[in-house]
Amino acid sequence: MENKNIDPFFQEKLKDITVTPNPTVWKAIRSKLKKKKSRISPIIWGYSGVAAILILGFFLFPFSTQKKLNVLPENHEQITTAPKEKNNSLNNKKEKLINRTIEDAFIASKKETKKATVSIKNTQQLFANNAIQNQGLKDPTKKALGDDEISSEKKGVNDKITVEKKSKKESYSKKVVTKKNLVDQVSDDKKTTKQHTKNRWEVTPVFAVLTSNSFSNTSPIDKDLSNSTQGNTSYSFGVQVAYQLNKQWSVRSGIHLQELIYSNHQVAIVSSSTENASNTTFDNGDAFSFISRSNSLLNTNDFTSFSLEDTNGEILQKYGYLEIPLEVEYSVLNTKKFSVHMIAGFSSLFLNKNEIQINSNTLSISGEANNLNTINFSGNIGLDFEYAFRKNWTLNINPMFKTQFQTFSENANGFKPYFIGVYTGVKYQF
Amino acid sequence: MVAQSEVYRLFSDKLFAVCLKYSRNYQEAEDTLQDAFLIIFDKIKQYKNTGSFEGWIKRIAINTALQKYRHKSPLQMVSEIPTADEVSEIDFKNDVFDIDFLLGLIQQLPDRYRLVFNLYVLDNYSHKEIAELLKVSEGTSKSNLSRARQALRKQLETHQKKEHKPWKTKI
Numbered sequence: 065m066e067n068k069n070i071d072p073f074f075q076e077k078l079k080d081i082t083v084t085p086n087p088t089v090w091k092a093i094r095s096k097l098k099k100k101k102s103r104i105s106p107i108i109w110g111y112s113g114v115a116a117i118l119i120l121g122f123f124l125f126p127f128s129t130q131k132k133l134n135v136l137p138e139n140h141e142q143i144t145t146a147p148k149e150k151n152n153s154l155n156n157k158k159e160k161l162i163n164r165t166i167e168d169a170f171i172a173s174k175k176e177t178k179k180a181t182v183s184i185k186n187t188q189q190l191f192a193n194n195a196i197q198n199q200g201l202k203d204p205t206k207k208a209l210g211d212d213e214i215s216s217e218k219k220g221v222n223d224k225i226t227v228e229k230k231s232k233k234e235s236y237s238k239k240v241v242t243k244k245n246l247v248d249q250v251s252d253d254k255k256t257t258k259q260h261t262k263n264r265w266e267v268t269p270v271f272a273v274l275t276s277n278s279f280s281n282t283s284p285i286d287k288d289l290s291n292s293t294q295g296n297t298s299y300s301f302g303v304q305v306a307y308q309l310n311k312q313w314s315v316r317s318g319i320h321l322q323e324l325i326y327s328n329h330q331v332a333i334v335s336s337s338t339e340n341a342s343n344t345t346f347d348n349g350d351a352f353s354f355i356s357r358s359n360s361l362l363n364t365n366d367f368t369s370f371s372l373e374d375t376n377g378e379i380l381q382k383y384g385y386l387e388i389p390l391e392v393e394y395s396v397l398n399t400k401k402f403s404v405h406m407i408a409g410f411s412s413l414f415l416n417k418n419e420i421q422i423n424s425n426t427l428s429i430s431g432e433a434n435n436l437n438t439i440n441f442s443g444n445i446g447l448d449f450e451y452a453f454r455k456n457w458t459l460n461i462n463p464m465f466k467t468q469f470q471t472f473s474e475n476a477n478g479f480k481p482y483f484i485g486v487y488t489g490v491k492y493q494f
Numbered sequence: 495m496v497a498q499s500e501v502y503r504l505f506s507d508k509l510f511a512v513c514l515k516y517s518r519n520y521q522e523a524e525d526t527l528q529d530a531f532l533i534i535f536d537k538i539k540q541y542k543n544t545g546s547f548e549g550w551i552k553r554i555a556i557n558t559a560l561q562k563y564r565h566k567s568p569l570q571m572v573s574e575i576p577t578a579d580e581v582s583e584i585d586f587k588n589d590v591f592d593i594d595f596l597l598g599l600i601q602q603l604p605d606r607y608r609l610v611f612n613l614y615v616l617d618n619y620s621h622k623e624i625a626e627l628l629k630v631s632e633g634t635s636k637s638n639l640s641r642a643r644q645a646l647r648k649q650l651e652t653h654q655k656k657e658h659k660p661w662k663t664k665i
Binding site for chain 1: 506510524593
């Protein structure tokens with residue numbers, strides 16, 4: 065007979081008991097975790113974003129440019145889907161292994177509990193071995209997990225419970241290292257999941273300094289201006305919106321206003337009322353042709369049928385675009401604070417400014433080029449350097465090389481413009 | 495999912511025992527265990543490695559169990575008059591009582607008696623902490639504990655009188 069207070073009696077009997085739950089509990093948890101992960105399908109969001117931009121483009125573009133539009137997004141699609149599929153198949157394989165381990169473990173556990181006095185040691189050793197094989201965890205302390213001994217084990221509530229009172233706690237401290245690793249792993253899993261589900265959108269107001277130039281030494285204004293066309297510095301500003309498809313790949317678009325400036329110096333300006341030799345139209349209806357003095361010594365006798373206005377004029381050509389890019393970004397370096405991305409894509413350029421200015425000592429007249437397409441395109445490649453200075457805020461510098469296609473509607477004397485822009489902005493992720 | 499399954503494997507047995515003690519029955523304990531693990535996996539990055547991980551997840555399991563009674567069904571109304579018998583000493587044969595039987599006794603207690611008894615006796619919460627957790631006064635917590643002890647002692651005595659040999663669970 066023992067005379068005991070009720071509290072220590074219950075403490076002794078119930079404080080450190082363990083009860084194995086039904087395997088269906090883990091199955092339910094697992095399915096809920098899976099549902100949580102797959103609530104937002106990133107690939108669908110990515111495709112939706114691209115599709116929305118494409119639809120917008122189709123409405124805005126003339127039909128003659130559809131062929132080009134159809135080609136580039138297809139390539140883009142292939143780029144973004146390939147790594148996803150690979151990841152999914154790897155994840156599936158991993159999960160199958162884990163599922164098998166859990167099920168094996170529970171079956172083993174069930175068998176064990178039928179034997180009233182059999183130790184749980186073997187089962188736990190099986191768990192530990194399986195876990196090491198599947199996860200590559202080499203932590204030797206895991207073996208300590210099987211050291212617990214069962215002092216009593218009986219069938220319990222609803223014929224399902226096995227209650228095991230553990231008499232030893234010495235393995236607890238050995239578990240700590242393993243637990244910490246597990247916490248880190250689960251936390252990493254969560255982080256990865258959250259990266260895929262949160263902060264996928266990025267918006268960046270950007271400003272860029274552009275330098276224009278040409279692959280050829282010709283001029284789109286006049287064939288006699290070869291070797292004299294210089295690209296000048298100009299500016300671009302706008303807003304970029306990006307969507308992160310996965311850890312490596314993003315797709316981005318936006319809207320930019322940009323201006324490109326070319327100039328020719330030391331130009332002889334020749335007016336003609338009968339012939340328009342250059343690709344220009346001037347406000348007052350005059351026609352001019354232009355000759356670069358850097359090419360040859362000017363001989364006034366060459367212009368008997370024309371009127372030589374000035375021998376030292378300057379031509380300034382400005383054309384501006386509303387640019388809508390569609391680009392993919394691939395992350396090549398990604399640390400906590402600093403990341404580098406490679407960028408490739410194309411832009412649709414909608415002409416919104418077309419000016420030509422002729423200035424000389426005796427002449428100042430403005431007009432426009434008559435061979436510029438109202439819509440053209442550029443192929444874009446570049447790098448994006450990002451520095452995260454605050455949570456969700458990133459400073460980025462983005463040098464881009466963009467070469468233009470279908471810029472001119474008529475003979476542009478083989479002028480092939482390109483421009484280099486250093487885009488900078490502050491990116492906000494949400 | 496690998497890490498989650500490993501955490502579950504390591505701690506589910508201990509947490510299920512906690513859930514059984516705080517729940518009315520086996521089914522409810524399973525639901526609580528499931529909810530507790532979902533919360534653990536969701537909040538795991540909030541664990542700072544400073545205290546015991548087992549202690550952290552156990553607190554989550556207890557809070558999950560308590561939350562069920564706060565939201566789903568109001569705690570049963572019980573008298574708050576403190577009883578004279580606070581000693582609750584009992585004279586019994588230790589081996590007469592089986593763990594399943596004792597678990598069953600706790601599960602059959604009125605909700606608030608069960609929660610207070612578990613928190614105070616088995617999980618070392620103070621009356622002040624219990625009062626905050628259950629949103630009752632400290633006096634109510636003490637009263638509920640006293641009544642839980644009385645009810646349990648009565649059940650133990652009744653059972654001991656009936657049984658002259660160790661109690662067996664019906665299979």
